[in-house]
Amino acid sequence: MPPMEHKHSGCRLPLHLQHHPHPQAHVQPRVPPPRARPPAAEGGQVRPPAARLLQERADLPAGSAPRPLGRPPPVQALRQHPRRRALRLPQRRPPHLPGHPELPREDGLVDRGERQLGRAHLAGDVRRQRRRAQRAAALHPVPAGVQRQNPGTNRLAEMSCANPISALQHLVKQYLTSTTKWRKKLPYPQNHLRNLARKNCQSKFVFLTDVDIIPSRGMAEKLDVFLETAKCAGLCAYVIPTYEIDERVRFPPNKTELVRLANKGLARPFHHKVFIYNQFATNFTKWQNTADPVQEVHVSHTVTNFEFLYEPFYVAPDTVPPHDERFVGYGYTRNSQVYEMFVAGYEFLVLSPIFTCHWGLQVKKTRPPWREHQNNLNRKQFDGFKREIFAKYDKDPLNMMSKRKN
Structure with a gap:
């Protein structure tokens, strides 16, 4: 079979494209140019997009309205965003938490997104505090200055090593019945x-x-x-x-x-x-x-x-x-x-x-x-x-x- 020629240019196609019905399908896609990095702040550190946007709004002259930013994405989208960490303000807590500085509350992407992320942070804090409270309750803490009274162990100072048998018998009596319940369902190997x-x-x-x-x-x-x-x-x-x-x-x-x-x-x-x-x-x-x-x-x-x-x-x-x-x-x-x-x-x-x-x-x-x-x-x-x-x-x-x- 003779070599195929392109009907528009009249030149011969390469061997690996001669029998393909759509030779243009093998053309490599154009790679977009790399995105320019944001300008570095003082000290050589790149400022997050949220911080740069807030600084731009702070530099606007008085009376001028900021440009609209559109509707913010949902919280789940912010969590799955590949650069979701950069959307959080560094060293700053959500604005609605007491004891932390307030952030602007314009209807923008960063403001709404930060409020949504703040709610997620608050829910995580509540769960962590609940687990911490459960662990503390399991330990039965005693307030400072209050001494727990245990008549069984307080007698240790009164016991004499000259009569170890009576001391051991007294300590054995301090066992709770709940400590031996495992024997009924968990035989000892x-x-x-x-x-x-x-x-x-x-x-x-x-x-x-x-x-x-x-x-x-x-x-x-x-x-x-x-x-x-x-x-x-x-x-x-x-x-x-x-x-x-x-x-x-x-x-x-x-x-x-x-x-x-x-x-x-x-x-x-x-x-x-x-x-x-x-x-x-x-x-x-x-x-x-x-x-x-x-x-x-x-x-x-x-x-x-x-x-x-x-x-x-x-x-x-x-x-x-x-x-x-x-x-x-x-x-x-x-x-x-x-x-x-x-x-x-x-x-x-x-x-x-x-x-x-x-x-x-x-x-x-x-x-x-x-x-x-x-x-x-x-x-x-x-x-x-x-x-x-x-x-x-x-x-x-x-x-x-x-x-x-x-």
């Missing part, structure tokens, strides 16, 4: 926090216990000496006997005093009245009747009657199975992990003469109702847990799967 604590432990051995369990005097130092020379043929976990002691007695300094309190009914095995299976396999009778020829930590006896729901406080290497985090709140949080240890082949050895204690003799009527509710929820989770343990180790020493089939 105990097993997750136990695993997190174990991962950050800096020693080879860990002590799995509760936060309200008190160790006997010098137990940590005695355990260090024992663990350095302890010999275990397989997988071992060292059980530390735990007792409940009456709040009226002092903490027993040694095993002899603890046994004396137990014979008088002022101390008993942990959870003996609330849930006897919790520590029953430890065999406290044998531990109390066994004489200790030496005061160094040693193995008293081996747990031979392990049963389900046994959850002792023990010391073991950090290689024991982790706590299953599907159990949250109260119930099946520790005994599920101890059950997996037993299936995995761990041997439980009871130590003496060290021990741990819990203040107060517990009874069932003191148990809050939310614990039973959480315990029932975790009981449903245990059916799936024991099936996974059976599939993992291919063992069922307590016949848990056969009980389920029956």
